[in-house]
Amino acid sequence: MSELKMRTNEDLILLHQTFEDSAQAIDALANLAKAQGLVTDLYIEKIQEREKEFPTGLEMPIPLAIPHIADGCNEPFVSIATMEKPVIFKSMDRSGDDVSVQIVFLFGIIDPKSQLAVLRKFAAAFSDKAAVESLLKAESKADLLKKLDGILEGLLNIG
């Protein structure tokens, strides 16, 4: 099976954001994807439902969140927001704990089997403090993408 590359670009990146809550952060990123035709309104609606029922905050060395669904997704992508001020997500372990998230990775995933390599790379990167920190410290969207491309070892489709 051919490996589907995951799309991202500068218009899917938000730097130094401040959000009221997780729903606002997800909405901002999901609408960037919609503006590029990567997702439909179904995605915008379902991704919020999903976060309420199955939250995606992860208490990693640098706390982060990974909202992701397949519904309404036209093409695999990742959209990223770094925070000026942490935004609260509920923990994915469903303990009910709050996670003070510093960076959000919003994914659209179609056919996970064909994207295992990139998903595995992301999972490994999430626990790598230096890698996530380098993204947080990115000075520009281009800089963040360059660093991310290095971390993901060429598995992104940037453009």
Place this chain on the structure above:
Amino acid sequence: MARTVTICVCCGGGIFTTSVVTEEIEKLLKSKKISYKIEPHKITEIPNLETDIIVATGKTQATNKSGAPVLIGLPMFTGVGKEEFSQLLLKTIAEVVGE
């Protein structure tokens, strides 16, 4: 030779976390030469699954009607507590299928 163990990996949507956790479990079981079948499912399916062991990515109040143990497999995704989870999974498999 112990029989094949069946494992269901369950997360909220059955995509990202499940895919990575499944792959990590497969690596572990292959290295231990354990015969297995592994399938992705959703957390909402837990009560009715017909399987030996269930690995959920997060805490759940759900129990399995056939009595399959439910383990929390998030460590296989985050890497935090991975060794402890691996030991627990291997111990559970030994209990379920016998040595």
